[in-house]
Amino acid sequence: MIIGILALQGDFAEHKEILDKLKVESILVKTKEDLEKINGLIIPGGESTAIGLLLEKTGLGKQIISKAKKGLVIFGTCAGAILLSKKVLGKKEFSFALIDTVIERNSFGRQNDSFEEKIKTSFGEISVSFIRAPKIKSIGKKVQVLGKLKNEIVIAKQKNILIATCHPEITLDTKLHEYFLKMIR
C-alpha cells in the first residue's frame, strides 16, 4: 500500500513523518502521474487559498475529484478539510466539494488563539493542535461525526472522505492516521 501526500504547499513533511513512524510507504504527490501510484491521499495543512490556486492551475484538482468519485480514500487536515468541504463560508475559492459540510476558515481566531488539546473521538482520546483552525458549521445527513471538542465537530467522515479541522501531525499522535489507513484496507 502506498499513501500519497499532496505536496503543493503546507506541512506535508510532517504527515510523511507520521506515516514513516507507522512504517507505511508514502510518496509526495505533485503531478497527475503521482496520483496513479497511490491507494490513499492526504491533503495537508497550509493555506487553503494557495493550495486551491495550485490545484486549479495544475489540473490536479479535477483529477483528484474524479479519483475520489471512483472510491479513492482521502484524508484532509485543516486546509485539507476546507478544500474538501462542500461549502466555505464567505469565500469563493477552489473546492473539491466531496463532503457535505459547511466550514468557516480561521473560525477559532488568529494565531494568538491557536492551542493544543486532547479530544475525544470514536477511536479514543487523541492529542492535536488547532492552528488558526476552521470550524465545521453544519453537516449533511450522510456525514458521520467521529470527534468533538466540547460542542464543536472537529473530525467527520462521509464514505471515503475523512476530514479534521486540527493537526495530529504537529503533535505526532498517530491514531487518526491509523484510522485513515483502516478506511483503505
Added chain:
Amino acid sequence: MKRIRVNRGLAKMLKGGCIMDVTNEKQAKIAEKSGAVAVMALERIPADIRKDGGIARMSDPSLIKKIMKEVSIPVMAKVRIGHFAEAQILEEIGVDFIDESEVLTPADNEFHINKIKFKTPFVCGAVDLGQALRRINEGASMIRTKGEAGTGNIIEAVKHIRTINSELQKLKEKEIDIQENWARKEKIPFSLLK
C-alpha cells in the same frame, strides 16, 4: 512547551509558500488572490527604508489593523531588534507572526527580545548556525536567512542558507566532545544543538 509547538506549527503551515511585503490593504488583497501564504505589513518596503535613511521603526498599528481586516491569510509585522515594547504592541493587536528584523534600525546592540515570554510566534534572521540556534534558544519559531535587505540581490540569502546547512551537516559527523565544544563557544545549550 505546548505554546512553542503550536507556534512552530504555524511556521510549518507556511512551508513551500510565499510571504509578500505589502504597504496597504489593496496590495494585501492582491497578494492573497495571487496565492501568497502570508503578508508582511510594512509602512515602506525595505528598498525605500534603505533609500530614505534615518530611523526605521515598527509600522503604524492602524495600517497593520486595516490589513488584518482585509485578508484571511496570516499577517506578519516587523519590530526593531531588541525592542520588546514594539513586540508587545504587535502581540496586543493580534498579528500572527512578529519579525524581529535587521531591516529596521536595531534598538539594542547587545540583546534580542526574550521571545519565550510572548504568545505570538517570532521569526528572526540568521547568517550562520550559531545565530540561528541563539535565536531559537530565545524562543524564535522560525528562522529566515538575512540577505541584503532592499537591494533585490538574493546572493547573500543563498550564501547564508548554504552556510547554515553545511555547518549543520559537518557538526553531525563530528565526535560528541567537538560538538559540545562548538556549543560552548557559540553560547548555545548542548541539548538544543542535539
